[in-house]
Amino acid sequence: MARKTGSHSEITGPRIRAAAQHLFARHGYAAVSMRQIAAEVGVQAGALYLYTPDKQSLLADLMRDHLESLLAATAALPSQPSPADRLAQFARFHIGYHIERPDAVFIAYMELRNLEPAQFAEIEALRRRYEDVLEDILRAGHRAGQFSIPDSKLATMALIAMLTGVTNWYREGGRLRRHDVEAIYADMALKSVGALAQP
Secondary structure (H helix, E strand, O other), rough: OOOOOOOOOOOHHHHHHHHHHHHHOOOOOHHHHHHHHHHHHHOOHHHHHHHHOOOOHHHHHHHHHHHHHHHHHOOOOOOOOOOHHHHHHHHHHHHHHHOOHHHHHHHHHHHHHOOOOHHHHHHHHHHHHHHHHHHHHHHHHHHHHOOOOHHHHHHHHHHHHHHHHHHHHHOOOOOOOOHHHHHHHHEEEEEEEOOOOOO
């Protein structure tokens, strides 16, 4: 929402959203009040309503932006010659993208339960669109005889959980470099569906 005439120039939507994302990720949506978000930004609570109707809308906006950006980045990935190559690329991409955004990832996966029904349906549909990208890869690999998958939906959920879990423990400067983690997880993803590791 655009800044209203007369509001202070430093009170911006992005600052409010960044503060809300930080607090929701650290303390949980239910435990954070609009007053706390305002204090984090350094404004009066009433100023927040120039940018968002309520806390629920703020949560949904954060989730929507994260998932729409994720889908756009996924769509921009270069094409690959085989389902195995596509799966390896997806695994590397998922980890690299999500490692950069741990707060957004936590909110998108853990706070769905706090959305009202209409907003839940919208956000869940976006999340399913992303999961469908992976399931399409798995189905293509199964059809081509490259993957052994008893149930593509279950395999999709298992792989998403495995790949997303990296954000819970990965820290820059640790024992493994990011590139190493991406490569190892891509290899595990391929092996989990009965495919050979990619070079």
